[in-house]
Amino acid sequence: MDNPYRLVAIPVFKDDRGMLSFIENGAACPFEIQRAYWLFNSNQQLSRGHHAHKELKQLVICITGSVSITLDNGQSKDTLILSSPDQGLYIDGFIWRELHDFKDNPVILVLCSDQYSEDDYVRDYDEFKKIARTLS
Ligand code: TYD
Numbered sequence: 001m002d003n004p005y006r007l008v009a010i011p012v013f014k015d016d017r018g019m020l021s022f023i024e025n026g027a028a029c030p031f032e033i034q035r036a037y038w039l040f041n042s043n044q045q046l047s048r049g050h051h052a053h054k055e056l057k058q059l060v061i062c063i064t065g066s067v068s069i070t071l072d073n074g075q076s077k078d079t080l081i082l083s084s085p086d087q088g089l090y091i092d093g094f095i096w097r098e099l100h101d102f103k104d105n106p107v108i109l110v111l112c113s114d115q116y117s118e119d120d121y122v123r124d125y126d127e128f129k130k131i132a133r134t135l136s
Contacts, residue, residue, distance in 0.1 A: 004093020005071055010061065012086045021086055023059070023111065030090060031057045031113040039099070039108040042067075047100035052122045052131075057092040057113035061085060065106025072096040074132025082108070094135055096128050 010028050013020045023029045039048070049069075060069065066083035073095055081101075082089055091097065099108070114120070122128045 004073060004095050005089060005091040007080070008059070008088045008090050010086045010088055019086075023061075023088075028088070029059050029111055030092070031059075033111045034114050035112040035116060037110050037112070038063075039110070040105070042099075042102035042106065042108075044102050047098050049098045050096075050123065050125075052094055052096045052128050053091075054094065054120050054122065055114070056120050057090070059111040060089040060091065061087070061109045061111075063107045063109050065102070065104035067099050067103070067106050067108055068101040070098045070100065072098075073136075074129050075136060094128075094132060096122075096125065096132075 008028060008030070010021050010023060023033075025032045042048070060082065062082035063085045066081055068079055068081050069089060070077055070079045071091070072078075073093070080089060122131065
């Protein structure tokens with residue numbers, strides 16, 4: 001199986017005026033963007049996410065501030081810190097994700113391959129583990 005998540009570099013144009021980044025379908029974003037949402041004013045004491053997606057692909061970009069994301073494939077966990085707007089976390093596998101340690105009032109942009117559908121979510125960790133076992 002391909003790596004279910006990876007960091008991707010987002011192009012940056014830099015000159016005397018500052019920096020500019022962009023994302024287009026096919027370039028930097030490996031899927032056709034159907035939806036964008038963003039998290040802001042996050043409670044530093046709490047975490048969110050706590051789910052996996054069956055089909056949805058996402059590209060997560062921390063535009064300002066920083067956030068930790070724990071990725072769990074059912075067998076092992078990995079925690080990455082996103083803290084730069086020129087880097088995105090691409091998730092395209094069956095991965096349980098939790099966002100935590102919101103620092104410096106982050107704005108976290110999430111680009112998605114499909115419209116919102118609750119049917120695509122697995123929000124129960126035991127169910128997630130059961131499905132993950134069948135995929136390993
Ligand atoms: P929720 O899934 O609890 O957020 P998180 O996964 O970050 O913990 O989403 C909060 C609410 O927002 C929930 O009622 C579903 C709704 N929502 C939408 O209507 N559209 C969307 O694109 C997203 C991501 C959530």
